[in-house]
Amino acid sequence: MDGVNDTGGSGYQSRPDAAWTVAELNQRIETVLGGASDRFPDYVVGEVTEIDHYEFGSFFELRDPENDCVVSCLVWSRTRSALDHDIEPGAKAVVGATVDFYAERGSCQLLVSECWPLGESERQQELDALRAELRRDGVLDDDGKQSVPPHPGCVGLVTSPSGSAREDTWAAVDERSPRTDVLLDGASVQGADAVGSLIESLQSLDSHPEVETVVLTRGGGADADLWCFNAEPLVRAVADCATPVVAAIGHEDDETLVEDAADARAMTPTEAGIVVTTPTSDTMAQLAGVERRIDSSYRTLVAERLEQTERRVVTAYDSVTQQARQRETVRQQVHSLERRVTVAYRSLTETRLDTLKTRLDDAIHGVELAAESAVAEQRATKQRLSDLEDRIDTAYRALTTRQLQQSATRIETAHREHQTEARIAATTAETRRLRLIIAVLVTLILLGVAGLVAVTVL
Numbered sequence: 001m002d003g004v005n006d007t008g009g010s011g012y013q014s015r016p017d018a019a020w021t022v023a024e025l026n027q028r029i030e031t032v033l034g035g036a037s038d039r040f041p042d043y044v045v046g047e048v049t050e051i052d053h054y055e056f057g058s059f060f061e062l063r064d065p066e067n068d069c070v071v072s073c074l075v076w077s078r079t080r081s082a083l084d085h086d087i088e089p090g091a092k093a094v095v096g097a098t099v100d101f102y103a104e105r106g107s108c109q110l111l112v113s114e115c116w117p118l119g120e121s122e123r124q125q126e127l128d129a130l131r132a133e134l135r136r137d138g139v140l141d142d143d144g145k146q147s148v149p150p151h152p153g154c155v156g157l158v159t160s161p162s163g164s165a166r167e168d169t170w171a172a173v174d175e176r177s178p179r180t181d182v183l184l185d186g187a188s189v190q191g192a193d194a195v196g197s198l199i200e201s202l203q204s205l206d207s208h209p210e211v212e213t214v215v216l217t218r219g220g221g222a223d224a225d226l227w228c229f230n231a232e233p234l235v236r237a238v239a240d241c242a243t244p245v246v247a248a249i250g251h252e253d254d255e256t257l258v259e260d261a262a263d264a265r266a267m268t269p270t271e272a273g274i275v276v277t278t279p280t281s282d283t284m285a286q287l288a289g290v291e292r293r294i295d296s297s298y299r300t301l302v303a304e305r306l307e308q309t310e311r312r313v314v315t316a317y318d319s320v321t322q323q324a325r326q327r328e329t330v331r332q333q334v335h336s337l338e339r340r341v342t343v344a345y346r347s348l349t350e351t352r353l354d355t356l357k358t359r360l361d362d363a364i365h366g367v368e369l370a371a372e373s374a375v376a377e378q379r380a381t382k383q384r385l386s387d388l389e390d391r392i393d394t395a396y397r398a399l400t401t402r403q404l405q406q407s408a409t410r411i412e413t414a415h416r417e418h419q420t421e422a423r424i425a426a427t428t429a430e431t432r433r434l435r436l437i438i439a440v441l442v443t444l445i446l447l448g449v450a451g452l453v454a455v456t457v458l
Helices: 022-035 077-082 122-136 164-176 194-206 223-230 232-240 257-261 269-275 280-457
Strands: 043-053 057-063 070-076 091-102 107-120 154-158 181-184 213-218 245-249
Touching (some): 022 091, 043 070, 043 107, 057 077, 070 077, 070 091, 122 232, 154 164, 164 181, 164 213, 164 269, 194 213, 194 223, 194 232, 213 269, 223 232, 223 245, 232 257, 245 257, 245 269
Parallel strands (some): 070 107, 154 181, 154 213, 213 245
Antiparallel strands (some): 057 070
16 A cells, blocks of 8 residues: 555554644644635524523524534624524524634534524424413412422432433432432433333332432433423323422523423432432431430420429428428427416316315314214213113103113114214215315316317317
8 A cells, every 4th residue: 555654464554644633634624614605604594402601602503493403603702792682592593604613623613693583493382382281281380399308218210221310310319318219210311212211210100109209310412302301291290290300301501391390400410319318417417406406405494394393392391391390389389388287287186186185174074073973962862861761760660661661762763863864964965065076176177178188289
């Protein structure tokens, strides 16, 4: 082969003499395109997609709706600020531009100087019509949206099994909440089969008993690749899920109906993992805060209860002490009264007994004197009777011996009866006086005892 040096069959060849470097090729392309600028149109018509705004300008793609061909465009910030209309995705527009070749990257793009809309594209019109219908049906209403559980035990993930969205969501969930499981149900995220596959995976995870939140996501892409997420069956399936659904489709500027119907929206798959979880550190911090508040409340409550209990104990102790003192005072008063009553009772009893003893002694002495007087009188009577008997016996000894004996007997009997009656009368009178005295003493004693019992009860 001309211009090729064989190295002995080692498989390595030297650079051909006619070969260009990449820089040389790009420079030649740039030169050719620059010299052929008059061969390109000044205006190009297409549908605006994939807009990325930066401080220096905006990148977007101009798409041909009929065959899906695209061309990259760049509008500098100074030109963008001078435009009469904003460059909006989905709008059919006319751009005034020159073909620009970026030699360092080998890429071709349109450098936009003008841009104005021609009206909405058919696809955008269909999207707006579907959006209006879904709003009328309440599918996009915020009132029916569910709150996302902050601490799910299991998160269902609907996305491509091989895409970076799966790894980004999984990594975010694992980093923030390692104890949260992620259950993947892989689905196609673009193409003709995407809608059916996404609905099947979504419904499968919605019926799973352990899944508490479902994440529906995919990474960025062209509007055509994301268009399946505007399909009416998928949007209604998302709205009908009993499990909260978080949608994260494309990049920050991408907007789909699925995201409007979902319970929550995330800008990226990574942010979806953030939305459905709470960092373990935050949870621990919250738990620590709750623990501190509980501990503080417990300490405050215990301190208040202890203080209240202490006050009640002190009050009860003071009350018991005061009652004990009052009872001791009453007890001392009772003992003092008891001593005074005892002394008074003893004094009164001794006095009354002494008086009674004296009266009894006097009565006994009187009885004894009366008895002695009666005996003396009896003796005198006997003496007189003896003298009379002697005289009668002497005078009437013979005639009246029997009568005199009978008379003596009768007289003796009468004398004994008279003596007995005298003794009985004297004893009866004295007994009445003694009974009266004893009754009075017993009454006084009972009155003293009753007073003592009353004082003791008090």
